[in-house]
Amino acid sequence: MKKTLLIAAAALVAGVVSSQAQVYSANIVGYVNVTMPASTLVLVSNPLDSGTNTANNVLASLPNKSSVQLWNGSGFTSYPKTATGFTGNPTLPVGSGFFVNSTQPFTNTFVGNVVPAPGGNSATNSLPGSTLTLVGSILPVSGNFNDVGTNALNLAASLPNKSSVQIWNGSGFTSYPKTATGFTGNPAYTVGQGFFVNAASAANWVQTLQ
Secondary structure, eight states, X not given: OOOEESOOOTTXXXXXXXXXXXXXXXXXXXXXXXXXXXXXXXXXXXXXXXXXXXXXXXXXTSOTTOEEEEEOXXXXXXXXXXXXXXXXXXXXXXXBEEEEEBSSOEEEEEEEEOXXXXXXXXXXXXXXXXXXXXXXXXXXXXXXXXXXXXXXXXXXXXXXXXXXEEEEOSSSXXXXXXXXXXXXXXXXXXXXXXXXXXXXXXXXXXXXXX
């Protein structure tokens, strides 16, 4: 699958279209649409920096009585959506994953900036060793898990062997181990997708812009 980056010069438009996400941008600021069926757990991530990255900001239009579920290291903590916003208003940083359960069919529009390091072209997500961590790509890119280099997930190049990723399949998780040649099965990923990583040892997941 061709990988695509949500960043372009003023005259260039880059797009990613998948079954779950649509992305359009004319510059460093853009938006990502992620569709969520009703009463279904969808594992997503925040692909853009909104400036605050709180649930009340990132998921402001999520229907009432919906919820967000965040991984706490051993299970999930649920934050319900009410008429006045999310109870607790958790932070949803770029590069983290979380479940959303919407009470109605819903398309969330993430709006914000691509977040390479100031003055540079790289973004780093530090992963602890031997611990399940719920993450998402810091850069708004799509492709396959074995894609490496600029404008790519670059996870295969960043993780040590014997690590694994666990991808939500709608009712549970499918595990893909990392070997010397990459992830077994080389699954696809989409912009705004969340997934678990279990790094064999502490690692820095580094992504770079072209």
